[in-house]
Amino acid sequence: MKHFKKILKYLSHYKTNMFLVFLFTILSTLFSLVSFALFIPVFEILFNTRTVQIISPEAINIHNFFNFQTLKNNFYYYSYSIIENSGPQQALMYIVIAIVILFLFKNLFRYFESFFIAPIRNGVLQLMRNELYHKILILPISYYSSQKKGDIITRLTSDVQEIENSIMGSLVLVIREPVTILLYIITLLALSPKMTLFSFILLPVSGYVIGRISRTLKQTANKGQGKMGELVSTMEETIDGLRIIKGFNAIDYAMKEFEKSNKDYTRLMVWLYRVRDIASPLSEFLGVCIMVIAIWFGGNLVLSGSSLSAPVLIVYIAIFSQILPPIKSVTQAYYNIRKGTASLDRIEEVLQAEEVIVEQNDAVSKSSLEESIRFENVCFKYEEKEILKGINFTVKKGQNVAIVGHSGSGKTSIINLIPRFYDCSSGQVFIDNVPIQNLRIDQLRSMLGIVTQDTILFNNTVAANIAFGIDNYKMEDVISVAKIANAHDFISKLSEGYNTIIGDKGTKLSGGEKQRISIARALLRNPDILLLDEATSALDTESEKAVQEALEHLMKSRTSIVIAHRLSTIINSDMIIVLDKGVIVERGTHKELYEKNGMYTKLCNMQAL
Numbered sequence: 001m002k003h004f005k006k007i008l009k010y011l012s013h014y015k016t017n018m019f020l021v022f023l024f025t026i027l028s029t030l031f032s033l034v035s036f037a038l039f040i041p042v043f044e045i046l047f048n049t050r051t052v053q054i055i056s057p058e059a060i061n062i063h064n065f066f067n068f069q070t071l072k073n074n075f076y077y078y079s080y081s082i083i084e085n086s087g088p089q090q091a092l093m094y095i096v097i098a099i100v101i102l103f104l105f106k107n108l109f110r111y112f113e114s115f116f117i118a119p120i121r122n123g124v125l126q127l128m129r130n131e132l133y134h135k136i137l138i139l140p141i142s143y144y145s146s147q148k149k150g151d152i153i154t155r156l157t158s159d160v161q162e163i164e165n166s167i168m169g170s171l172v173l174v175i176r177e178p179v180t181i182l183l184y185i186i187t188l189l190a191l192s193p194k195m196t197l198f199s200f201i202l203l204p205v206s207g208y209v210i211g212r213i214s215r216t217l218k219q220t221a222n223k224g225q226g227k228m229g230e231l232v233s234t235m236e237e238t239i240d241g242l243r244i245i246k247g248f249n250a251i252d253y254a255m256k257e258f259e260k261s262n263k264d265y266t267r268l269m270v271w272l273y274r275v276r277d278i279a280s281p282l283s284e285f286l287g288v289c290i291m292v293i294a295i296w297f298g299g300n301l302v303l304s305g306s307s308l309s310a311p312v313l314i315v316y317i318a319i320f321s322q323i324l325p326p327i328k329s330v331t332q333a334y335y336n337i338r339k340g341t342a343s344l345d346r347i348e349e350v351l352q353a354e355e356v357i358v359e360q361n362d363a364v365s366k367s368s369l370e371e372s373i374r375f376e377n378v379c380f381k382y383e384e385k386e387i388l389k390g391i392n393f394t395v396k397k398g399q400n401v402a403i404v405g406h407s408g409s410g411k412t413s414i415i416n417l418i419p420r421f422y423d424c425s426s427g428q429v430f431i432d433n434v435p436i437q438n439l440r441i442d443q444l445r446s447m448l449g450i451v452t453q454d455t456i457l458f459n460n461t462v463a464a465n466i467a468f469g470i471d472n473y474k475m476e477d478v479i480s481v482a483k484i485a486n487a488h489d490f491i492s493k494l495s496e497g498y499n500t501i502i503g504d505k506g507t508k509l510s511g512g513e514k515q516r517i518s519i520a521r522a523l524l525r526n527p528d529i530l531l532l533d534e535a536t537s538a539l540d541t542e543s544e545k546a547v548q549e550a551l552e553h554l555m556k557s558r559t560s561i562v563i564a565h566r567l568s569t570i571i572n573s574d575m576i577i578v579l580d581k582g583v584i585v586e587r588g589t590h591k592e593l594y595e596k597n598g599m600y601t602k603l604c605n606m607q608a609l
Contacts, residue, residue: 006344006348007124007167007344010123010124010127010128011120011124013123013124013127014119014120014123014124017116017117017119017120018120018175020112020116021113021116021117021120021172021175021176022175022179024109024110024112024113024116025109025113025175025176025179025180026179026183027105027109028106028107028109028110028113028176029179029180029183029184030183031102031103031105031106031109032102032103032106032322033183033184033187033319034102035099035102035103035106036315036318036319036322113172113176114172117171117172117175120168120171121164121168121169121171121172122164124168125160125163125164125168128160128163128347129156129160131351132155132156132160132347132350132351133156135350135351135353136152136156136350138355139350139353139355140355140356140357140421140422141416141421141422142356142382142422143353143356145382148230148233149233149236150230150231150232150233150234150235150236150237151230151232151233152350153232153236154228154232155343155346155347155349155350158228158232158343159343159344159346159347160343160347162340162342162343163340163343163344163347165336165340166336166337166340166343167336167337167340167341167344169336170333170336170337170340173329173330173333174330174333174337176326177326177327177329177330177333178330180323180326181323181326181327181330184319184320184322184323184326185200185323187319188316188319188320188323191312191315191316191319192298192301192308192312192313192316194301195294195297195298195301195308195316198293198294198297227261227264227265227268228265230261230265231258231261231262231265234257234258234261235258238254238258291317291320291321294317294320295317298313298316298317299313301313356423357420357421357422357423357441359440359441360437360438363438363439363440363441364434364438364439364440365439365440365443366431366432366434366439366440366443366444366447367443367446367447368447368528369397369431369432369447369528369529369559370397370432371396371397371432371433372394372395372396372397372430372431372432373394373395373418373429373430373431373529373559373561374393374394374395374429374430374431374433375391375392375393375394375414375417375427375429376392376427376428376429376430377390377391377392377426377427377428378390378391378392378414378417378424378426378427378428378429379391379424379425379426379427380410380413380417380422380424380425380582381425382413382422386582387410387413387582388410388413388414388582389582389583390427390583391414391427391582391583391584392584393575393577393584393587395559395561395575396559397528397559398557398558398559399559399560399574399575400555400559400560400562400572400573400574401560401561401562401573401574401575401576401577402561402562402563402564402570402573402575402576402577403415403561403562403563403564403576403577403579404563404564404567404570404576404577404578404579404600404603405578405579405580405599405603406580409579409580409581409582410579410581410582411533411563411579412533412563413582414561414563414579415531415533415561415563417429418436418448418529418531418561419444419445419448419450419531420436420437420441420444420445423437431444431447446525446527447527447528447529448527448528448529448530448531449522449523449525449527449529449530449531449558450522450530450531450533451515451518451519451522451530451531451532451533451551452518452533452534453533453534455506455511455514455515455517455518456505456518457502457505457506457509457514457517457518459501459502459503459504459505460501460502461496461498461499461500461501461502462491462494462497462498462499462500462502462517463475463478463498463499465502465506465517465521466478466481466482466498466517466520466521466524467521467524468521469525470524470525473524475498477524478498478520478524479498481520481523481524482498482516482517482520484520484523484550484553485516485517485519485520485523485550485553486516486549486550486553487513487516487517487519487520487550490513490516491517502517516550519550519551520550523553527558528558528559529558529559529560529561530555530558530559530560530561530562531560531561532551532560532561532562532563533563534563534564534565548569551569566607567603567604567607568607570590571590572590573589573590574589575587575588575589576588576589576590576593576600578593578598578599578600578603580599585598585599586598586599586600
């Protein structure tokens with residue numbers, strides 16, 4: 001039931017379609033039943049028997065519309081009136097034509113049912129993908145530190161597709177078949193209550209057997225989707241690390257690891273299909289057993305001279321045989337849904353993941369820096385590891401502050417706290433004396449321009465990468481910031497200039513070129529605050545010079561916090577903060593710190609500065 005509620009919230013967007021599907025299902029089933037009913041007078045004509053007492057017709061009104069006996073009497077009256085007035089051969093032709101027309105309408109309504117369910121099946125998946133993607137965008141960075149990227153991609157792709165194949169693929173069966181079964185059962189009870197009750201005593205037995213198998217199906221499906229996530233993660237890591245794999249001659253090693261995971265996944269899926277595929281033959285066998293018993297029981301009733309006639313028994317068996325495929329379909333749908341709920345649970349894990357970085361309901365609107373950024377006794381833990389301890393410093397508007405220290409000292413963590421990629425464990429970060437937790441997140445981040453060591457570019461045009469996140473940008477603005485970032489010259493030499501597709505992660509560009517595009521991107525936003533995280537550490541000397549010039553243009557008249565690996569780039573900073581094991585050990589200008597002969601002096605000497 002809990003899984004049905006999850007799907008129901010998406011189905012609520014398609015109430016009209018759901019109503020039409022339900023309506024056409026009822027009409028299709030009713031036309032099918034009337035078609036079968038017409039076979040009774042056909043058999044009466046062929047067998048030249050009449051065991052039914054003819055009663056004058058009764059007017060149909062609101063009081064007797066659902067009275068089966070009245071409908072039955074009227075049906076027999078008009079059927080046999082046609083036989084008596086037209087003769088058996090002519091009547092047989094009329095009835096056969098009527099059966100064809102009724103079956104035509106039955107199948108037409110069946111098509112309308114499928115026609116209106118198509119937007120539901122695909123629309124629900126569209127809503128689910130949108131919700132899942134939005135959740136992926138707003139979840140904190142810390143969430144992805146503990147998750148495999150490939151597994152998250154699998155949930156967005158493979159798991160959603162599995163829901164389409166299993167749950168949504170079974171939706172039409174879940175709507176259609178129970179209605180069909182119910183109407184068929186009502187008709188069978190009207191034809192012979194005694195025979196129907198006897199036949200349906202055996203159905204719970206088959207239901208119990210099927211239920212036992214379905215529990216194993218869900219558990220196996222859950223494991224299978226998890227293994228698929230591992231495979232996707234392995235493939236993604238392989239593509240990203242292909243140079244290392246080849247360079248360290250580890251192709252055989254990587255292949256063995258992949259083959260092992262692939263073998264485990266294949267073994268699980270083989271077992272899954274075997275368990276799933278037993279549903280159809282098992283339900284069919286149980287259904288045939290029930291039908292054979294029903295024929296034996298009904299035959300005894302006819303032979304013993306009861307009110308059940310041979311033509312009615314034949315029609316009864318025909319209708320009963322038609323009830324078995326819907327039962328079989330419901331069984332298959334039940335198996336598919338149980339398999340799909342494993343994927344639904346995996347998607348729900350992401351949708352229900354805690355949004356640690358939340359915006360207050362009464363968040364303050366602020367779009368510019370007026371005075372300063374202040375860290376006040378800030379501490380930060382990642383899981384159980386303490387990264388920052390008692391950080392206190394102030395960056396006044398227009399100042400250029402650099403942060404230096406050994407790897408792992410907590411430099412990047414300070415940068416990550418300002419845009420609220422993470423939140424402080426204790427203490428506060430203030431912008432103009434307002435805690436950043438009290439600010440609107442979108443406006444806080446709109447004040448920031450971020451340039452990182454690992455440049456993130458997208459498989460799009462140069463212009464689209466520079467104007468990333470801006471809907472209606474002007475090309476002249478893009479070119480202007482590219483010139484300031486020392487990027488215009490090399491962009492102009494590309495095959496299609498600013499319209500050149502730069503490839504996945506910008507693979508068509510060098511490291512320095514990618515970094516200058518990243519700087520141009522930050523420039524176009526015209527931010528008040530710049531956060532530069534070792535923007536030149538991975539570049540060669542020539543590229544570093546071009547990027548450094550671009551950074552100097554970028555930092556003019558802006559408040560900036562710079563993490564520097566190469567100390568030569570931050571000599572002229574207004575203040576340099578030296579971090580060691582998450583603690584500020586020194587602060588001051590380059591000259592002041594160098595004269596102290598402390599940790600900063602050692603760092604300078606290591607770089608022969």
